[in-house]
Amino acid sequence: MTSVHPVSDDAASVEDPLGPAAAESAESATFGEAQFRSVLGHFATGVTVVAALDSGRPVGLSVNSFTSISLDPPLVAFAVAKSSSTWPRIREAGAFAVNVLAEHQEQVSRVFATRGADKFRGLRWWPAPSGAPIIDGVLAWVDGVIEAEYDAGDHVLVVGRVRDLDVTDEGGPLIFYRGGYGRIER
């Protein structure tokens, strides 16, 4: 039996991964922005940092919309808000690394969700085969190239082709659930 336990109680300060524009899409809907966020927030996810090297400088953002898509060919996907200032830099790089965060990396998630922050400051990282940054201490990484981008409301849906991947730590994952962080207790 596993259960999710909160690791912090300041969930209210966590940036909503659905972004600020969710309300606009509810014009003719029978629900409001708050209900949309609340209901979808009941879907527990892991947390990743999607990162790339932009002219030799590491860049990245926190992403919980990451998922695997296809084994043959090996494809993964994630959604990025059109308002992201980091995504154009990753797109420009073409190659990216998905960093799967461990339960002790809540602060990493917070920093990589902060627009304009010096996100890699004080972090140790090493290059994936593509050169994209892999952050020290992550559970696993997936190295890929952008295969396709689809317009999806206030987000773009990014499909990536996996070039390499590995597990680097057998610890527990960082969980995002109902706007707060948690971990799995085994």
Ligand SMILES: Cc1cc2nc3c(=O)[nH]c(=O)nc-3n(C[C@H](O)[C@H](O)[C@H](O)COP(=O)(O)O)c2cc1C
């Ligand atoms: C746990 C968590 C998950 C997030 N998931 C996503 C996501 O899947 N897609 C997205 O565009 N933003 C997501 N965000 C918000 C972005 O990380 C944030 O808006 C972004 O990093 C802002 O910085 P930027 O302008 O440098 O991109 C998430 C934030 C948190 C805290």
